[in-house]
Each structure stands twice: as C-alpha cells, then as structure tokens.
Amino acid sequence: MTNRITPETTDAELVQRAKAGELDAFEMLTTRHEQRVYSLAMRMLRQEQDAEDVTQQTFLSALENLDGFRGEASFSTWLLRIASHAALKVIRKRKGLETVSLEAETEASEHSDSVPHPEFIADWRQSPEQLVQKREIQRLLDEALARLDEKHRLVFLLRDVEGLSIHETAEALDLSEANVKVRLLRARLQLREQLTQTLGDPATQLVRSHHHEH
C-alpha cells in the first residue's frame, strides 16, 4: 500500500520511494528542484545550452547514483553539489585548464589577497523592494555577478541566493568553512561595490578616510 504523492510528501520520502523503484517519485523530485538547478547553472555559465547540459547531467547523475545517496545532506544540497562541480568543470574547460581541486587552486590566491576595501560608498536611491520591480535590474544583477571570479560567484549563489548554511556550502564544494567565509566576504563586497556605483546616489557619496578609527 503506497500513499499518493502530494506536494506535502517530503523530499526524504520521495528519495526512499525512488530508491524502491518508483519513477514518479524521482520525477517529482526533478520537478521540484529543476528550476533551482537550472538557475544556478545559468547564473554560473550565462549560456543556455551549457546550463541545459549541466542541468541534465545533474539529474542523470542523481538518478545513477541514487543508491549511494544516504541522506546525510538534504537531497537539494546534494543536487546543488553535483551541479556546482559540473558548472565549474564547464568553466575550466572554457578556460582551457585541467581539472584541479578547488582547494589546491585556492591556496595560492587566498592568502595573498586582502579583503577588498569599499571605494564607492553611497546610499542607494531606492529600496530593494522598489528595485526588484524593474526589468533592467535583473540584467544589472547578472552582469555584476558575471564579473566575479567563479569561485566567489558560486559561494555567493549557494549561500546567499540558495540559502545554504556556511557548513552546507563548505560540504557541497569540498572547502573548509573558513575558506567559504573568505570567498563569501569577497563576493559580497565586490557585488556591493558594483551595484552601488549604479544604484548609489552620488549626492550622498562618502569618502572613507584610511586612518579612521575609534
């Protein structure tokens, strides 16, 4: 006797049922999370074909490896993990690089870079609620995101857009939490800088004194 699958059926239950052979359960999981995975891929890759490939790869991979998924992380975190690695692979391929571990590549750069200093400081003219209504705002957001290094972009997308915790983000990307935090900080500051240049009111622009202290 099986219950009908409803919107209330949890991911965990769907996973169990999919493992037991119910295709409908896996289809439901896909339907629930496909937009999220696709959005992540589009924001990372900015190209529809690549995003579609990554999305398809992600769900096929999840299907293939479902037996190995033990439910320690949530299913959606697991999907985002697969998608993240797939997206990074595409970017590396675009750059003509070999696949190296994220951690290894990071070591050199993270220690020497310091935290970016805010340069353009000004109040925004409008609230996020007002801004989000405007069509051109999405383009502005995407362009700012595209200018980030993909390592920083990915952490920002997982943590701030997808709402994963620092811990979950670290797990998804095989990074230390400290590393995630540094990348997140950089991403947030860089995005702030870029957005403020467009959205900040020049009339309220402030100049920071470098010897300012209390």
Next chain:
Amino acid sequence: MKCEELLVMLNEYVDGTVDPAICDEFEKHLAGCNPCQVVVDNIRKTITLYKAGQPYELPIKFRERLHDALREKWKEKHPTPKDEK
C-alpha cells in the same frame, strides 16, 4: 574597533552570527562611523536584491527533453518484463 577590523567581521555581523561582545563593539563603531554604516546597509540590500531575484524558467522544450532522458535512463536501470515499447 577600526574600520578594517569591522570589514573582516562583516559577514558575521550581517548574518547575525557574531559574538555578542564583538557585536557591541560593532554597534559602537557603526554609531559613529557613517561610511561603515552605509557599507553595511549596502550589503544587506545587495543580498536582499539577489535573494528576491527571479529564478530562471526552464525552456519548455528543454524540460520535456530532460524528463524524457530521465525516463529513458530509469528504464535502463529498472528493466521490467512488461516494458515493451
């Protein structure tokens, strides 16, 4: 607390995970430092804006292809005697 020190702890403050004692220091600094106030405010708004952004819709044809591909793969993985299409 100097502006530099605040900058390093910006994540924790914005996320509300900073140690209460340090939080006090933070607030004291912010109370008297307009640039830092604005930066913190900018960051909060930045995050809000991205969170509120529209997710990308899957192109309809792609969605169909995706689900077809999954069903195909599923059949390979779970062959049943009555599958005879």
